[in-house]
Amino acid sequence: MENLPRGLPAPPPPGAAALPPGTYAGQVVLVTGGGTGLGKAIATEFARLGADLVIASRRAEQLEAARRELAAVPGAGRVAAAACDIRDPERVAEVFDAAEAALGLPDVLVNNAAANFPSPAEDLSPNAWRAVVDITLTGTWFMTREFGRRHLAAGTPGSIVNIGASYAWTGGPGFSHSAAAKAGVKSLVETLAVEWGPYGIQINGLVPGLFPHADMTEDIRGGLERAAPGARDARQPALRVGAPHELGWAATFLASPYARFVTGHTLVVDGANWQRRSVVAPEVVPVREQLGRGPFGG
Numbered sequence: 001m002e003n004l005p006r007g008l009p010a011p012p013p014p015g016a017a018a019l020p021p022g023t024y025a026g027q028v029v030l031v032t033g034g035g036t037g038l039g040k041a042i043a044t045e046f047a048r049l050g051a052d053l054v055i056a057s058r059r060a061e062q063l064e065a066a067r068r069e070l071a072a073v074p075g076a077g078r079v080a081a082a083a084c085d086i087r088d089p090e091r092v093a094e095v096f097d098a099a100e101a102a103l104g105l106p107d108v109l110v111n112n113a114a115a116n117f118p119s120p121a122e123d124l125s126p127n128a129w130r131a132v133v134d135i136t137l138t139g140t141w142f143m144t145r146e147f148g149r150r151h152l153a154a155g156t157p158g159s160i161v162n163i164g165a166s167y168a169w170t171g172g173p174g175f176s177h178s179a180a181a182k183a184g185v186k187s188l189v190e191t192l193a194v195e196w197g198p199y200g201i202q203i204n205g206l207v208p209g210l211f212p213h214a215d216m217t218e219d220i221r222g223g224l225e226r227a228a229p230g231a232r233d234a235r236q237p238a239l240r241v242g243a244p245h246e247l248g249w250a251a252t253f254l255a256s257p258y259a260r261f262v263t264g265h266t267l268v269v270d271g272a273n274w275q276r277r278s279v280v281a282p283e284v285v286p287v288r289e290q291l292g293r294g295p296f297g298g
């Protein structure tokens with residue numbers, strides 16, 4: 001037993017590509033939340049394969065820094081940034097107008113932008129619930145609708161990748177708003193694959209497991225520390241967490257010509273963490289106690 005490998009092997013390093021060079025040459029890829037974290041990692045892999053990129057999110061300064069970084073990726077095409085709150089359908093339409101004028105109608109849409117913070121469900125104010133559901137589900141819908149309408153009008157094919165979370169299937173204690181929104185995002189994948197498949201529009205989901213990165217919000221980072229203080233890898237069946245470029249590879253595959261018959265599917269990239277069950281049942285600790293909170297925000 002001592003000679004057995006410890007966990008799943010590490011992937012090739014950042015800079016390696018899973019698909020042939022130039023797979024996305026001449027294609028426009030729009031990534032929401034493409035200026036930070038996993039969205040930037042996904043955009044990087046599309047850039048490496050020759051895509052022209054549009055990254056969209058709210059903070060213009062951060063977008064511009066990421067735009068410069070992405071333009072410097074070897075093999076990258078042109079890179080544009082569009083400041084946008086995806087909760088505003090008019091602004092969403094303007095982003096598509098600007099993308100079409102500068103680079104052409106996006107061939108691929110990656111709905112990566114989302115919002116999340118941990119909270120016992122009963123503490124959430126109406127506005128807190130709305131903020132997370134409006135960004136994660138309704139914003140994803142506005143982007144998807146705009147993309148679909150434009151391709152249906154032009155008679156052109158397209159591919160959508162929605163970034164999800166595994167608590168869309170399992171429920172997410174401490175994240176009721178985000179889990180409900182991600183379940184909606186997964187449902188959209190399954191519905192629209194059938195509605196739009198006949199018009200050449202493919203749509204899939206992609207679920208990251210635990211992928212720590214430097215841009216994580218304090219709330220989510222704090223959650224990780226609470227869940228696995230100093231021993232994150234030991235809590236995963238793979239005995240390691242994900243590397244952001246692994247998610248990028250999966251996204252570039254799902255949207256590529258090599259996955260043309262894959263639609264309505266959600267791919268989970270998490271080293272089987274979401275299927276983990278213990279043989280012995282750990283003691284139940286209420287979410288409020290896990291988060292160390294008093295009742296109703298107290």
Ligand SMILES: CCCCCCC/C=C/C(=O)SCCNC(=O)CCNC(=O)[C@H](O)C(C)(C)COP(=O)(O)OP(=O)(O)OC[C@H]1O[C@@H](n2cnc3c(N)ncnc32)[C@H](O)[C@@H]1OP(=O)(O)O
Nearest residue numbers: 114115116117119125127128131132165217219223224227
């Ligand atoms: C153990 C690890 C688990 C890992 C889970 C992994 C699964 C998923 C991960 C992710 O989704 S990671 C993505 C996370 N990234 C972000 O959330 C980035 C964007 N987030 C934001 O912009 C904010 O956090 C926001 C609050 C979601 C939205 O910002 P907005 O400016 O629109 O809202 P605000 O006006 O600031 O707030 C609206 C409303 O929400 C209340 N609120 C904000 N933060 C909290 C909090 N931490 N706890 C409780 N309530 C919160 C805020 O008070 C407002 O409500 P009212 O006061 O007006 O009632």
Ligand SMILES: NC(=O)C1=CN([C@@H]2O[C@H](COP(=O)(O)OP(=O)(O)OC[C@H]3O[C@@H](n4cnc5c(N)ncnc54)[C@H](OP(=O)(O)O)[C@@H]3O)[C@@H](O)[C@H]2O)C=CC1
Nearest residue numbers: 033036037038057058059085086112113114163210211215
């Ligand atoms: N990291 C992980 O381990 C996991 C991540 N995920 C999912 O992966 C995706 C990326 O998460 P991650 O990179 O970790 O998180 P980040 O917080 O780094 O990314 C969220 C991005 O969404 C953008 N965004 C948020 N609200 C809006 C809005 N209203 N309009 C436009 N853009 C917005 C943010 O930019 P700005 O604030 O400037 O608008 C930011 O770029 C999300 O869908 C998340 O749910 C799922 C499971 C695990």
